[in-house]
Amino acid sequence: MGFGKGHHLHLIDGSAFIFRAYHALPPLTRKSDGLPVGAVSGFCNMLQRYVDGNTGSNAPTHVAVIFDKGSHTFRNEIYDQYKANRDAMPEDLRPQIPLTRRATEAFNIACEEMEGFEADDMIATLAVNARAAGGRCTIISSDKDLMQLVGDGVEMFDAMKNVTIDTEGVEAKFGVGPERVVDVQALAGDSVDNVPGAPGIGVKTAALLINEYGSLEELLDRAEEIKQPKRRQTLVEFADQIRLSKRLVQLDCETPLTFTLDDLEVRDPDPDKLMSFLAEMEFRTLTKRIADKLDVEAPAIAEPEPTAVDAPSMPDLKDAVYDAVGSAEDLQSWIDRIYARGWVAVDTETTSLNEMQADLVGISLCVEPGHACYIPLAHKAGGDDLFGSEERSEGQMDFDEALKLLKPVLEDPSVLKIGQNMKYDAKIFSHYDITVAPIDDTMLLSYALHAGLHNHSMDALSERYLGHTPIPIKSLLGTGKSAITFDRVPVDKAVPYAAEDADVTLRLWHLFKPLLHQKQVTTVYETLERPLVPVLAQMERNGIKVDRDTLSRMSNAFSQKMAALEDEIHELAGGSFNVGSPKQLGEILFDRLELPGGKKGKTGAYGTGADILEDLATEHEMPRRVLDWRQLSKLKSTYTDALQDHINQYTGRVHTSYSIAGANTGRLASTDPNLQNIPIRTEEGRRIREAFVADEGNLLVSLDYSQIELRILAHIADIPALKKAFKDGIDIHAMTASEMFDVALEDMTPDVRRKAKAINFGVIYGISGFGLARNLRIPREEAQGFIDRYFERFPGIRAYMDDTIAFAKEREYVQTLFGRKINTPEINAKGPHAGFARRAAINAPIQGTAADVIRRAMIRMPDAIKDLPAKMLLQVHDELIFEVPEDAVDETVKIVRDVMETASEPVVKLDVPLTVDAGQGKSWAEAH
Template identity: 40%
Template sequence: MKTLLLVDGSSYLYRAFHAMPDLRNSANEPVGAIQGVLNMLRRLHKDYPAEYSACVFDAKGKTFRDDIYPEYKANRASMPDDLRSQIEPLFETIRAMGWPLIIEDGVEADDVIGALAKQAEQQGIKTIISTGDKDISQLVNEQITVVNTMRDAFRKTDDVLDVAGVENKFGIPPSLIIDYLVLIGDTSDNVPGVEKVGPKTAVKWLKEYGTLDNIVANADSIKGVVGENLRKALPWLPTARELITIRCDVGIREHFDELVQQAPDKAKLAALFDHFEFRSWKRELDNMPDAVSQPSVELAPAGTSGDLFGSPATAPQTNAGAVSTPKAEPKTTNHHYTPNISRQYETILSEAVLDTWLAKLNQAELICFDTETTSLDPLTAQIVGMSFSVAAGTGAYLPLTHDYFDAPSQLPLAEVLAKFKPLLENPTIKKVGQNLKYDKHVLANHGIALNGIAHDTLLQSYVLESHRGHGMDELSARHLGIEPISFEQVAGKGAKQVGFNQVTIEVAAEYAAEDADITLQLHEALSPQVLQDDKLNFIYSQVEMPSMECLFTIERNGVLIDANMLNRQSNEIGMKLMELEAKAFELAGQPFNLGSPKQLQEILFGKLGIKPIKKTPSGAPSTDEDVLQELALDYPLPKVLLEYRGLAKLKSTYTDKLPKMINAHTGRVHTNYNQAVAITGRLASSDPNLQNIPVRTAEGRRIREAFIAPPGSHIVSADYSQIELRIMAHLSKDAGMLQAFANNEDIHRATAAEIFGVERSAVDNEQRRYAKVINFGLIYGMSAFGLAQNLNIERSAAQNYIERYFARYPGVRQYMQDTRELAKEKGYVETYFGRRLWVPEINSANGMRRAGAERAAINAPMQGTAADLIKLAMIAVDKWLKDEQLNTKLIMQVHDELVLEVADSELELVKQKLPELMQSVAKLDVPLLAEVGVGSNWESAH
């Protein structure tokens, strides 16, 4: 049976505009909606091969529905200019891609789609409708299927609504969708339904009475408020039905031979992609087929791959038990290299094949390497298998400990690792991988020190586009146009997921070898982009890659924890929580669940009569932390609740949890530092998070007392003093700030003297406190409103302080303005060292998003430069410790601080050398200052 593929272009256009970042070309023209819609269209013909297709859009102007009901869609805001400007270029590109495009005056896209689908049905042609609009579900029958292909940016499966799918999603068959929508209304089109009747009530009535007509006939017997509302709505319901029903008889007549996809116009596409600056798509044009083949196939499962602009894919083949597995492959993005069209993967099950691959690996210029393991915990994970690739399109999987029933015989783990140890430890044999810090840990668990790490695709992506995701599957889809086999596809999901050792070797080999192959291809795509920019290459090769090696050492070292001390603290906090709970009950006049927002709403805004400050998305009074902070200024109960929440979080996150995370083999806690998370370049600590231990409360500081040094050692803490203000002085070149730091003055006292107009010696503590809030607040983009709240002063006074500040430090104001403009022009700002800090929403039509992006743009160069500096300091300290073969260990990096465990015999040397190393990693226009503290525990080292 032939297939017609219809795309509701209008549905996807709006969704793409609001879902995509505010992407712009260098001419500052918005292109995000264009990219979003084209990306969806590029995939459709691969995933849903069809003989006929069309992309349908709404026409400008009124339709018959506006004549029936003048308020139809009246609730919709006018089209944003940034969206309007993208429509004609999008239409031009869709036509250039070879897609038939239909726009009918006076008729909505839904009606065009309905008419074409019914015509196809009459001719025995199956129809697939791609849309995100639930209304089109009314068309579904045995011949018509609806799919939502834009559910998320990197979907693995689509929402497919056939007859059973509609019933599963809505609780009713497609034949009742119109009745259902009439009852609940359609808020997006401003079509009222029956007041207070939602999906549950509508489905209940339809199941009970069968149809809307029967519900109307029995309206008098329906009790309660909803019954009254139904009876009030009776005169309206026929109009609602007319508005909601898709008209399939609007006289649209398309010859289906006109709906055959045409060959793409490469020249026009090249010009358009140049203009939009879709560089990766431009590079694909050389691989694009000159003509589009027309398959005669049934609906393909979502996720199959094919040529980028529409020709069908060959389904992946596996050759169970064989050594060699050929695999068809879609064409890929050409980033300065030509990918292989076919893939050849092998499974290593014999000594002979192993030796062949070892010889190949030893001779290769670059090896792509990956491990499959028993766990995501790098300190406990054991090897299940290893995969390799030395050329794009090739790969091998070496299974070692698969132990499912009837698993084939595998080479002995110990013997294989002994053979691989010289190769893996050889620093002259270069390796590339995705997140190789993890694999380095896994090999270390087996007594192998992985050396020769030349590249890491995770970090290449992070340096190039820190604002986007860096998972291998996502990178492959974005840069290669390939959607690899996912882990869930081979191991299952959720409770049904099995360990990789339980995955059959045939399936595991295809997945693992592909991982190595794809990672190598990603390196070949990403590396030239890094190398062509000297600043980005510095960040990658001199900051991120060496940081990975340092972080491996820090994670491996771990930190010693006094579990008994934490247990005592946990008990004490538990007693304090009970006291606070009793106090809260007393203030409330009754017991209640302190963790229940609903009960808290009833107490605060009902019983106590406090006026709500803001509401939740559902319309209920909010009790979030910001609300409680504001209420705590005037009421005792919110203050108690805040203290309770803070202590409860300390207990659950740290005093209860940390003792359970002590490694059984090392007796230490080992965090994981994630490099590729924060746009600014800062590290993110997890499992456990050692960077967010609160230090403003006594209880929080006591937790750091449990981070101890072993006998014969001390904890040493070294951090940069006022680093972000120093960076602001350097970046802004403000003469006043530069002079204050050059003279080693107290910057907060200097600022207070400037804005309060007094001698520096006359500045009191309160004035200095105000100045400190202003200094740090303004570099974080704080407004007069925020400053007023922070200092508990009038907004006019806060504005006055800000104006005085900028009058005294005009270079700072100019820097902020220049930074905003630069961010709007480029879409990113840079650190002192050249790290790109992307601000995707800087040109957003949404005022709040844009303002947030402007604040981020101002602060990001300071945070980012500070992150670069502490990484460079960490690298320098780590190198010195290794070069001098000292026993001192780096054990933590927390924001602008390095924490070391120092043998007493080395203490004086380390105290002297640390500041020298940290202060010499870069030369700014102001001196860097590193301060060192020593103690028996982390807290006492401050």
């Protein structure tokens, strides 16, 4: 019987699966001969997940994986630059392409490709044929080029995001229905495929035009009617190019296929053929998993000689065994296993993400992948009722007895404790007088290996590297006002969730630890990441005293100042309106005052983001006042109001939490509350620091690297003029101003120096003329002139930038002087991300080296000040803040300054001296 009504065709975009598999996983080679097989492994896992996940009402009756042959097609005939900008295929991917075809055949799924025809055209033809025959079609891809096919029984499914893309999804992406997607693409062009489109017209503008005129043809015929002169000129001048672009993006639904829909009927896999292929690839885990599923014997795969760093073969997570530990005997047997093995993955379950307020509810342990336990300690009998009983659930060990048994092993120097974000768990245990050491941290292992590629949360790492989605916490706690704390989760539900976390953590450790050496980042992890954990944990416990009355007074003062600014804004606007309403502000700026640059979004309201207001503020007074008002509003809500809620009721102090893996470059991030974003350049921002105070009899001491990033730039880029100025102790901003503007140092004005300072710091961040114009509130042409002159005066900086970008493009990472690798996956991308990626690549070695220097100083600090009554409280990028008794300030400054100024040594001897400014006072404002 032929394909028809009731049948469901699945078409898998083979190239998308391959590239996703290649980029998502670390390189993998076949152990017997070194053949690259990482992409093949990922591809097989994705096919297996696809087969497992497509059952029930959504199951296909017909399926095929459609591949690109990568050959010359009709599009190259009509436009020789089509896809001409594509990078060459990575060398280690090339030999894997034919293997993915073999993999598809091994799974007994139809595998189709055709010389001279693109996969997208084959998919289009099959989808249209399936629809015409009365059946359904699901295209498994997120490729925007295929969205023109959606509707009337054809849908797309993004397997990575687990999202179905229907007509509404297409409209959300393009602003038009599927039938008009090609019109929008013809105007917007496509940098990936090198489709030219209409210069200066993006997707949003294209959608507006197509919705207004109905079709591309109508638009081009009536282009002379368009009011905006630039847009009109573009559409008239480039009409032929736009028509060509439509031919390039329009899929060919009449590709002469060499097979029929009936050839694609779903077939069961041939176990012998599939097992043979997987064994040939030496995929041990996958072979066993699929053999179990097919209920056949897994073939024996010869193991190479084991090495010390080989990760063990890990059983499938679906087959894992998770125990509940309810007695001292049970716990002791786990402790015996830990001592026998020498390592254990540990995880805590608590009542809060705030370590200073969280109570311990239970502990998970895992010694071997696939077998973990959870020790419930403080679960309530009321179960998951928000207002349930406060009685302890039955079957739990005595809390104190459990910790007494665990304390020796958690503190034993011969047993490695492995955690994900171990700082959190270590702080929880410290509340119960347990000092966890030594540790490994999978989050930090990933950060050392993969900074810049993705985030390092356990769920993200599990999905990416283990192909497993852990049980979501929301399924246990709920959300919103009815959410419960973990002690209300019934023990039988808590065990699989909590034990799985320890199991996943141990698996990630087995995967990542051997890669440190291969990726040459062992030193980074061992000297810059892991030793920082106990240092930060102690700083966070110390906290900093905040004066609530000072904050209240500031809140009132800010309110008054905001009211005064509102009066000025209303006067400039010619009437009152809600300054906090972006919609009303947009109407005042662009309709009433008729300022340039007004753009309406999807909601019909004008955009009034900071970048738009900053551009306007270079020439108009009202947006300047609005920016000032917004700054005060943010300071009031984020700091003077919110900080009061962060004062710990028991300590009277604010305990921020530092994220070691929060920024790609090695900089620390501070959260709950963020104390690193308090503006320093405004009077109001400086005043907030007045609320941070020392305890009675103590002073706050601030030590701050002076212009560390400029000094590192002078060293890395080898700029003689800058190096000499730093060695001679000359004011670097005045020196730059003198060079730039031909002004003698003795004739320097504060305004000229301020401009030079903005350029000095701006250049480090790859600032554009636009950016500098906003910072200085001057016209863009003048700002661009400053930047051009800067590069003329210091040619070594341009050479450094060009060299760094070339290095990044070749290797897709950059490095700090201490070996930290910051991955730059977007560096070879085309389009709007390219500029950002280049600026990030230029800045990362400088900012990252500065971050590494202060990390090295912080790691050495506890030992340096151990005999002093000083406490390290805060790190704000280049600044460290201590609380010190008044009579110990001078000695503390002397010791800390020496540690900070020599922190790069002996690994890196900089060509310029690092200098540290010190201040002291009763408040942070006085000390800084």
